[in-house]
Amino acid sequence: MSLRNDPFPTDLCPEHARIAWRWWMNDYNPQSPNEWPVGMSATRFDHQSAPPLMDSRAMHEERARDFDRKNRSQVELIARICRSGRSPQCTPAHGEETPCD
DSSP states (O other): OOGGGSOOOOSSOHHHHHHHHHHHTOOOOTTSOOSSTTTOOGGGSOTTTOOOOOOTTSOHHHHHHHHHHHHHHHHHHHHHHHHHTOOTTOOOOTTOSSSOO
16 A cells, blocks of 8 residues: 555644655665665665665566555654654744744
8 A cells, every 4th residue: 555545644833744755755766675764775885784775576566565555654654753742853833932842
């Protein structure tokens, strides 16, 4: 089931909504099949800690489901962080005095 079939959280502060939206709109690219979305490339890590690419024998449908699951997990994490009211990244919505109420 695609992440986009779920309702997007509307109770997030503007900054967390922006971050969550980037994950929400992140699609699996079968032309460049990474295991983890958003540029987790080996160039950002040393050779021993670089995240491996997915097993090349996996079907694209399976990879897309895993990619979607990871995106969903990130959106849910961002929502929990925002709703906790303790995140320094929270920004007040227009007309509000306190962020993430």
